Amino acid sequence: MNEAPPSFDEAFAAQLEQLLHWRRDVRHFDVRPVPEDDIQSVLHSASLAPSVGNSQPWRFVRLRSTELRAQLATHVDEQSALAAERYADAAQRDHYKSLKLHGLREAPEVMAVFCDGEPLAGKGLGIATMPQMLDYSVVMAIHTMWLVARVRGIGMGWVSIVDPEFVGRLVDAAPSWRLIALLCIGYPSEPAATPELEERGWQSREALAQRTFEK
Numbered sequence: 001m002n003e004a005p006p007s008f009d010e011a012f013a014a015q016l017e018q019l020l021h022w023r024r025d026v027r028h029f030d031v032r033p034v035p036e037d038d039i040q041s042v043l044h045s046a047s048l049a050p051s052v053g054n055s056q057p058w059r060f061v062r063l064r065s066t067e068l069r070a071q072l073a074t075h076v077d078e079q080s081a082l083a084a085e086r087y088a089d090a091a092q093r094d095h096y097k098s099l100k101l102h103g104l105r106e107a108p109e110v111m112a113v114f115c116d117g118e119p120l121a122g123k124g125l126g127i128a129t130m131p132q133m134l135d136y137s138v139v140m141a142i143h144t145m146w147l148v149a150r151v152r153g154i155g156m157g158w159v160s161i162v163d164p165e166f167v168g169r170l171v172d173a174a175p176s177w178r179l180i181a182l183l184c185i186g187y188p189s190e191p192a193a194t195p196e197l198e199e200r201g202w203q204s205r206e207a208l209a210q211r212t213f214e215k
Contacts, residue, residue: 026155055122
């Protein structure tokens with residue numbers, strides 16, 4: 001007999017809305033460690049995310065080595081300095097340089113998330129015309145773990161100022177793996193009612209009407 005699906009009431013819906021509202025891209029971390037049980041719970045939640053053809057292409061690499069983490073932080077700082085030069089306007093360039101864009105040196109957990117472009121699971125279903133669906137599946141897993149981490153008071157920060165090939169070499173990733181995200185994970189050093197980039201005057205969330213179209 002199939003198990004009856006649960007019913008989610010209005011109170012749960014309101015809490016879910018709050019969870020989405022309070023999810024943050026965290027850059028400032030407390031150095032205290034995250035319990036292993038919580039890390040495993042967050043990873044387990046990622047495995048429940050939808051994936052094309054049930055291919056489950058996500059591959060998680062926890063960077064436990066102090067030496068590798070130091071190399072990674074230095075690399076990101078170098079890439080960030082290069083990225084700053086993209087801004088021709090001096091004021092905007094200085095604004096960019098003033099932002100804290102990663103917590104790789106403080107976060108107790110650093111995780112590289114890859115997509116296996118040749119997964120055995122799924123048997124190729126759903127990717128004949130859109131192979132990038134594998135990448136999108138990994139993004140869904142990351143978002144799922146992000147929300148579950150927030151429920152437990154754990155923050156996550158997505159670092160994208162990296163050379164994917166450098167990270168792949170650093171962790172000896174398989175040739176079929178593509179880097180999707182570099183995540184800093186840990187307890188935020190302070191609560192943030194407003195997203196940091198909005199608080200620092202970089203970019204606020206725009207109205208949904210500007211992002212919705214009809215044809």
